[in-house]
Each structure stands twice: as structure tokens, then as C-alpha cells.
Amino acid sequence: MLRAKITLVVVAAAALAMTLAATLSYRGVSDVVAEQFDRALQDRAVTVVALLGVSRTPPVRPDTTEQVVEAGGAVRPLDPGRVALPAPESALGVARGERDSAREDITVDGAEYGVLTVPLPGGGALMVAQHYAGAERIDHAFLWRVPWTTVAATALSALLSWLALDRILRPVRRLARVTRDITTTQDLTTPLPSAGRDEIGQLTRSFASMLAALRRSRAQQQRLVQDASHELRTPLTSVRGSAELLQRGRGRLAPEDEEQILTTLVTEAAALDTLVRELVDLATDRSTEEEPGEVDLTAAAEEAAHRHRRRTGRTVTVTVHGPVPVRARPRAVRRCVDNLLSNALKFSPEDTPVTVHVEGARLSVRDHGPGIAPDERSAVFGRFYRGPRTQAVPGSGLGLAIVHDLVTADEGTVFATAAPDGGAEVGFRLPPHAPAAR
Incomplete structure (x- = not known):
């Protein structure tokens, strides 16, 4: 004891x-x-x-x-x-x-x-x-x-110490009792004892912060499950309806109707594959296993632009102005740039270029698509968000949410603004890398 x-x-x-x-x-x-x-x-x-x-x-x-x-x-x-x-x-x-x-x-x-x-x-x-x-x-x-x-x-010091410690450790016993109750009931809203200004008070406040983080995590998980079930329902219904139509009309459908149904099946299956993969990435975030280090944003932008040029045949340019190294997880930064470029290429017309701009510790991707309304510039980083002007475009609505989670995990910020001559500019800022003291 x-x-x-x-x-x-x-x-x-x-x-x-x-x-x-x-x-x-x-x-x-x-x-x-x-x-x-x-x-x-x-x-x-x-x-x-x-x-x-x-x-x-x-x-x-x-x-x-x-x-x-x-x-x-x-x-x-x-x-x-x-x-x-x-x-x-x-x-x-x-x-x-x-x-x-x-x-x-x-x-x-x-x-x-x-x-x-x-x-x-x-x-x-x-x-x-x-x-x-x-x-x-x-x-x-x-x-x-x-x-x-x-x-x-x-003997007197032992008695006084025993009595004093009983008073000093009383908040610790109360905190231990409350944490046992929370462990038993799984009720993360259980209030903790009042915290003083001493070390025990600091411990209580740390427990309170941990409980708040657990509550947020549980709420995010529940919201993710609810949103995922809602988003999965539409493609699954389409796949099931198309499959049942093929089954009932086996041998009796016109070739062009059968081809259309098969195309729908392939499209919806591809959408399901993308959605499930992004859900897994969002839920697990394997990038958190990586240690932060010095990252060159220019190199990450050039690498991602080259990869998307080769994959899509589109025009992707990179402009640089006064870049500085940032402190982040390299794989997470590459994933963020890939998501931003994929999002910009998807919403930008085929004959328009997409530009990646690096300035200091800031990276942005500018497209010539429908743009983002002022009241949507925060919402676009939410999970499964689809703006009114982008409902018809295929996608899961998770790309920018993944960017938001990865960047904020590295103590960075995300932003979305309207470009001066149309389109949108979406990107992030990361903390500059501080060189090690000699």
C-alpha cells in the first residue's frame, strides 16, 4: 500500500x-x-x-x-x-x-x-x-x-506521517475509485474529483484530458461507422440490384442492356473498393507508426506531380518560392500531396492544368474546377462531405478528411480558398524543421 x-x-x-x-x-x-x-x-x-x-x-x-x-x-x-x-x-x-x-x-x-x-x-x-x-x-x-x-x-513521526498521508492521498484514492468505476461501467462521462494545484491535481487534470480524448475518439468512431454505413448503402444497393437483374434476366437481356449492367457493377465495385480502402486508412492511420523527421516539400511535390502526370496524362506543374524544410512524417506528407492532387484532377476540367505551389512551409494545390463556396471551406475536410456542386462526381468524400487528420497529427493546419480566376486552392501548412543544437 x-x-x-x-x-x-x-x-x-x-x-x-x-x-x-x-x-x-x-x-x-x-x-x-x-x-x-x-x-x-x-x-x-x-x-x-x-x-x-x-x-x-x-x-x-x-x-x-x-x-x-x-x-x-x-x-x-x-x-x-x-x-x-x-x-x-x-x-x-x-x-x-x-x-x-x-x-x-x-x-x-x-x-x-x-x-x-x-x-x-x-x-x-x-x-x-x-x-x-x-x-x-x-x-x-x-x-x-x-x-x-x-x-x-x-513513533511520533510515524503517527503524524500516517495521519498526514491519509489526508494527502485521499484525492488519489478518490481518483482511483472513479477510474475503477469508469473501467467497470465504460461511462466516459463520469466526472472526476476536483483538481487542486499540486501534483495530484495535475494528475487529475491529465486523467480528465485523457478521458476527453477517449470521448472524442469514441464519438469519431461512432460517427465514422454511421457515415460509412450510410455511404456503403448506396453502392451496395446498386450492386445488389444490378446482380439481381442479371440473375432474373439471364439469357433474356439485350446485349447492350447486359453491357450497361456489367459496367454499372464494375463502376460500383471500384467505388466500393476505393471507399473501403480509404475507410481502412482513415480508421487505422498506419502513418502514425512513422517517426517525424525533416521533409522537403519541394521534393514531395515534384514526386507526386510526376506520378500523376504519368498516370493521368494531365498537365501538373510545380512552382516554388522560398521553401523551408518541415517536420512531419514523410509517408504522411506524400499521402497528403497525392490526395490533394487526385482531388484537384477529379474536379478540374480535362484541358486545364493543376498547379502545386510550395512557399515556405506551405503547400497548396490549385485547380480550375467549380470552386468551393465560402460556407463550405471548413466542411470540405469533414468525412464523407460532398458539396452541392460535386454530388455527381464519383468519390467517397474521404480524401480531404484524410489530409486533415494526417496534417493535424503533425501539428499542422489545413486550408481551402477560392482561386482569383476560378477554381479552388486547397493545401496545408506544417511546422518548420528546427535544426538540432550542436
Whole structure:
């Protein structure tokens, strides 16, 4: 569960941070205790030396022992009730005037003492020894408190993290619940939870965009199926009627009537073949499998013009003005130019030329046909659209729709305008290709 995993990560990070902080604090506390211990020895030594200088006996402290060390090595405790501590060689060196002071640690009967030896004005030295028991108590108390504090702080951070994550992940659970409902019911209109401004809100908005795209895709598929069934009905009815007429009139039809029926069958079968092929292309769009790259519009126009000249024997010219490379899928661009040329040749009289013009990142095909009315210039890119002046011309009404889908998939735009001296100019613009940075 995500909540438990995040809580474990937070707790582990908190425990690690607190352990590191406790370790550093312990080292800092140890240094402070040692510094305070040495300062206490120094202060006690200064006080005792000053009192001895005025022939006064220093007050007895239970945690310290003071004794005078003679130059010859004799030791005399200032408190007669205390046991004399052994004088280390460094203390004897101070008593003989060989050293200014000495700081040593000694162990007597299992007890550890810190010892500071300083010279006395009249000769000899003063040894001040302090038991480490006080410092050890502070050290042990700190060591005992650190684990318990760390455990308590870790438990508190775990609780707070668990409660905070419950609130933070609540929108994620709501979003997951709604997506499960959508998966079960297939209802793409189900509203998503309200989106905030954080990352979860961005995720919700991304889901909403995805659902909107799925709704559009489903609507387009349903519309495509409905339009296709409507468009297929007419040629299929014609084919069926002609076939039934041939079947009923077998051997009794005049040759010219039989030839006319067969011609109708071939024409309608060819129209069906074209329609089905374009429907498959429109539904699958295999060009989307191709990666976008740099495309030369001039080369694509010249190639398509040569192909249509050879196929139809018509006059197809190419004019170029300041072309620039575009970023698109090469096969998709070739398909678009082919569709535009086929459309222009179909609607343009046989004795008129068709011109492909490339200017910058814009390619257009100009014909001399009936033209496109202003209120039809957007509709011509719709699926199965047939204008009033083109109803009698054979076709599926899918050529420009395919151009629209392929161009917009490459972040381009399509357009259709009227030519100044008659006919139409139909084409597309694609984004210029940006050279790779070096």
C-alpha cells in the first residue's frame, strides 16, 4: 500500500536523521563536559594556591582531593582524612621546577581521576585530583536518554506521517475509485474529483484530458461507422440490384442492356473498393507508426506531380518560392500531396492544368474546377462531405478528411480558398524543421 510505503520511508529518514543528530550531539556534549571538567580543575587549583599563599586551609570538597608534592617526592594531603594519591612522574617534574604544569589521568582502586599539577610559590607543587564520577553520570544519563528520545520521536513521526498521508492521498484514492468505476461501467462521462494545484491535481487534470480524448475518439468512431454505413448503402444497393437483374434476366437481356449492367457493377465495385480502402486508412492511420523527421516539400511535390502526370496524362506543374524544410512524417506528407492532387484532377476540367505551389512551409494545390463556396471551406475536410456542386462526381468524400487528420497529427493546419480566376486552392501548412543544437 502506497500510504504504508511512504510512511516507512519517512520514518526511516526521520530515524536516520535523529540518530545522526544524537551522535553529533553526544560528541558535542562530551567535548563540553571534558572542557568544563578541565576548567573546574583549573579553578580549584587557582583557589587552593591562593588560599595556601595566605596560610589558609582550603575548604574540603567531596569530589576533589588536594595534596602537596615536595621536590623530593614526598606527598602530603591537605585533608588529613584523605588517602594520599600516587604522584606521577609529570607531577614530580612540576615540583622540581622542570615543568610549568601537568595534566594526567590516574586510576586508584578502580576509580579514575583527572589530575592537574601546578607549582607552588614557595616550592613544590599542588596536585588537584577530581573524580570522573560526575562526568560519567552526565555521560550515562545522556546515553540513556538518546535512545528513548529517538524511539519516541520516531513513533511520533510515524503517527503524524500516517495521519498526514491519509489526508494527502485521499484525492488519489478518490481518483482511483472513479477510474475503477469508469473501467467497470465504460461511462466516459463520469466526472472526476476536483483538481487542486499540486501534483495530484495535475494528475487529475491529465486523467480528465485523457478521458476527453477517449470521448472524442469514441464519438469519431461512432460517427465514422454511421457515415460509412450510410455511404456503403448506396453502392451496395446498386450492386445488389444490378446482380439481381442479371440473375432474373439471364439469357433474356439485350446485349447492350447486359453491357450497361456489367459496367454499372464494375463502376460500383471500384467505388466500393476505393471507399473501403480509404475507410481502412482513415480508421487505422498506419502513418502514425512513422517517426517525424525533416521533409522537403519541394521534393514531395515534384514526386507526386510526376506520378500523376504519368498516370493521368494531365498537365501538373510545380512552382516554388522560398521553401523551408518541415517536420512531419514523410509517408504522411506524400499521402497528403497525392490526395490533394487526385482531388484537384477529379474536379478540374480535362484541358486545364493543376498547379502545386510550395512557399515556405506551405503547400497548396490549385485547380480550375467549380470552386468551393465560402460556407463550405471548413466542411470540405469533414468525412464523407460532398458539396452541392460535386454530388455527381464519383468519390467517397474521404480524401480531404484524410489530409486533415494526417496534417493535424503533425501539428499542422489545413486550408481551402477560392482561386482569383476560378477554381479552388486547397493545401496545408506544417511546422518548420528546427535544426538540432550542436
